[in-house]
Amino acid sequence: MELPERLASLANTVSSMTYRRIEELVSGHPRELYDASMHLIRAGGKRLRPLLVVLASKMYGLSLEISSWAAAAVEIFHNFTLVHDDIMDRDEFRRGVPTVHKIWGEALAIVAGDLLFAKSYEALLRLLDYGLSYERIVSAIRELTWAAATVAEGQALDVLFTSRDNVTVSEYIEMVKKKTAGLFRSSVLIGAIIAGASDDELAKLAEFAIDIGIAFQIRDDELGLVADEKTLGKPKYSDLREGKKTVLVLYALERASEEQRRIILNSLGRSSATRDELERVAKTIVEIGALDFSNKLAEEFIRKGIEALYLTNPRDHEAREMLRDLAYYVTRRSY
C-alpha cells in the first residue's frame, strides 16, 4: 500500500522539519553523549508519530511551524524508548545500523536515553516562544507524562511476559495498548491539545489513536514473522529468539497440536536457536492460522478507530482525511 500523494508530500515536509527541530534541541557537550543520542534519529525511521501530531494539530487549525515542536517532542520520546529497549532486548541492529549500546556501550546508552527523555519535555517547553498559553502547555506536558508512565508499564509487561507460558490474547492487548498505543494516543492528543481542541474532541481522538496503535503493533508483530531483513532493518526472527509473546505466538500456542507446540516451545526464547529452527517455528505459527487471526484482529481495531475519528468535529476536514489515510497506511503496511 502506497501513501496517497498529498499525504506523502506532507510526510516529507514534517519529517525534515521535525528533524531540524530535533537537531537544534539535541545538541551540546559532551559530544559522545549527543552523538549517541542522535544516532537512531539520524538513521531515520518512519517519523510516523510526528505526522500524527501535525495532522491532529492541523485538524484544529494549528500550523506546522508551531506543531513541529510537539512533533519533535514525541519523536525524541519515541527514540528514547528505542535506545533503552534495545539494551533491554540486547538487540544489535535497528534501522539498518548498529544499536546505540553496541557502539557507545551500555552505560552511555542508558544516559543517552535519559537525555532524550529530558529533551522531549524541552521540546514541548519551546511552545512558550509561540505565545501558547501556559495552560495548554501544562496539558500537553501532562499528556506526555501519562504516556511515559504508561509506556513504562507496557514495557515491563512485555519483559515479564517473556518468562510466562500462560499469557492470554487479552493480556497481550492490554500490554500493547500501553507499550505502543500509549504514545500513539499522546501524539494525537498533544497535537490536538496545543491547537485548542475541546475535551470532547480529545476523548474521540484518544479512542482513534489507541485502536490504531494496537493495530499498528499487531502488524509489527506480523512483520517480525514474515518480512525480510531489509524491510525490518534488523535480524529476522529476533522477536522469536527473545521469546516475545506476540499475538501470533499466543494464538498459535493456544491452537497448536502437541507436535506443533513442541516445535514452537523448543526454540522460542532460546538465544542459541538456529535460523532454520526459527524458520520452522515461524512456518508452524503461520500454518496454525495465526496470521489470519491477527489480520482479522487488526482490521477490527482499525474499523473501530476510524469510526471514532469520524465522530470528531474538526475545522479542517482534509486533515482528518489525511489522518485516516495515514491510519490505513501504517496498519496495512505490505509484506
Place this chain on the structure above:
Amino acid sequence: MELPERLASLANTVSSMTYRRIEELVSGHPRELYDASMHLIRAGGKRLRPLLVVLASKMYGLSLEISSWAAAAVEIFHNFTLVHDDIMDRDEFRRGVPTVHKIWGEALAIVAGDLLFAKSYEALLRLLDYGLSYERIVSAIRELTWAAATVAEGQALDVLFTSRDNVTVSEYIEMVKKKTAGLFRSSVLIGAIIAGASDDELAKLAEFAIDIGIAFQIRDDELGLVADEKTLGKPKYSDLREGKKTVLVLYALERASEEQRRIILNSLGRSSATRDELERVAKTIVEIGALDFSNKLAEEFIRKGIEALYLTNPRDHEAREMLRDLAYYVTRRSY
C-alpha cells in the same frame, strides 16, 4: 557533626511526608515494576533534596503541605538517577540493600528508572490541585527538565572520564557541577519558584545550591575513600575499583612520585583488584595530601555558597538559617 534540633525535627517531618507523597504517586501495575521502582526509596536515604525544596519554599512563605509535592518530585528524580547509575556502574549494593538490577534484572531496572523519571513530572503536576498558577508550574517543570539534561551530561562525563588518564581538577569540577550540583540547584530553585520568589532571588539561590552541591560531591568522594562499609551502605572502595576520577584521585595522580603513581594506576579501575591493593591505593592517595586538598576545596565552595545565600531577601529568616545549617551539615558529614 549533628543536625541542630529544630532542623532535625523538620527533617523527620519532611522525610515522612515526602515518603507518603511518593507512595501515593508510585503505585500501580504491574506490581514487579512498582516494587522495583520503590525499592531504593523504601530503603531510605538521607532525603536531603526534599529538605532543600521545603526550606527554599518556606523562605518565601509556602507551606510544607504544598511544597512536599515538589519535594517528592526531586526525591523521585534522584532515585531514578540512582537506579540507572547502579546499572551503569554495576554496583550491587546501595543503602545497605541489593540494587534494583540485582533483584529484578537489568531490563526491569532500566524501565523502573524510566518510570520514576516520568513520576517526578507527575509529582510537579499535582501542584495544580493547590491552585498554583500554570505559569509557576511550567517554570518548575522547566527547571526539572534543565536538571535532567544537565545531570545526564554530568553522568556521561563521569563515564567518559574513567577511560581517560589526563582529566584535570577543573574538568572534575565541571563534571560534578552537572552530575551532582545540577539537582541541588533544581531542588532549591523549584522550592523557591513555586513559592513565587523573584528571578533575582533565584539567581542567588542557584549560586548557593551549586556551590553546596559541588562541596557535597567532594565530601562524598572523600567518604568513599575513608568511611567504613556501614556508613557507605555498599562495599568499600567501589569508586576506586570502577576507576572513578574523583578529585582525590586526580590530585594524587598530579603529585604522585613514580612509585606512588604505579601503585595507584596498577589497581585503579581494575575490577580484579583485591581489597588489600585498594587499601594501599587509598593510603597512598591520603599520604600525597589529597584529603587536605579536597577539604580546602570543599570549604571554599561552602564559603562562597553561604555568602550567596545571605544575599537573598527571604520572608522567613529562620528558614534561611536552617538552609545554612543544612548546607553545613551535608558538606561536613563526619567520617
